[in-house]
Amino acid sequence: MTLPRLSKLELRIMRILWKQGDLSIREVQETFPRRNRPAYTTIQTTIYRLEGKGAVERIRKIGNAHIFTAVASRSEAERRLVDDLLSLFDGHSQPVMSYLIESGSLTLDDIKEAEAALRKAAERKARK
């Protein structure tokens, strides 16, 4: 259940599996841009580690190549990331928001959406 912390490269690979479905190591590797593409064995090692963490598993073989599938859910993994960051801010979202704004990546639409989501969440809570 408790998904272990995923490293940057591990996460990049998980994203590929979440987006493209089940893939072989080679296919995962070739998803990386030609320039700056890690060696096959780098991807291999990392996928094996993900396997050790229970984040992916082999579902079948094509030829002698194993096909891997994501076991960990995207939302779980991403929530974990944000939670980890938040803990560095003592659980306060406010400074995180400030920096998101500063970075210029937060749009007014994002905010509107967030507000709507938050109101809805509050309602659900109230009814419960």
Added chain:
Amino acid sequence: MTLPRLSKLELRIMRILWKQGDLSIREVQETFPRRNRPAYTTIQTTIYRLEGKGAVERIRKIGNAHIFTAVASRSEAERRLVDDLLSLFDGHSQPVMSYLIESGSLTLDDIKEAEAALRKAAERKARK
């Protein structure tokens, strides 16, 4: 200028210096809760590493103890953290916001504040 990435413990120590001002290693160590307090030398090693990264420096001595001061700014270090997280989301704030909301740490006031800040930033940009 370019503050290197700070680890979790390094960041905890920086926070202490930002908040409490200039301190000796012993003082930093004693700021940690009795339960779960790292050894003196653990803090020492970490502060030396921070020094190596240029994030802190010695400003004076009291007895034979060095007093350290934060060189890196809090905002710079925190912005770096958020930027790093954001890069894991391909630069999109929206999913980050969603998780902040899910975590229950984001209040409507936080949103209002963020919106105001964002509008102000937009204005500044427009004038420029």
Added chain:
DNA sequence: TTGATACACATACATATGTAGTAGTATTAA
């Protein structure tokens, strides 16, 4: 002044992570 105590500095070590090479086996194209 001297013994206890605090501190500095160097070194060590395990784990996580990014990175990759190598040996051996399976597959496949000619």
Added chain:
DNA sequence: TTAATACTACTACATATGTATGTGTATCAA
């Protein structure tokens, strides 16, 4: 059928980080 190719599994290694020990020196209280 066999040589080239692909893939697996194992091993290796550097760096970052959390954690700490050991040795020697500086300081201070009695």
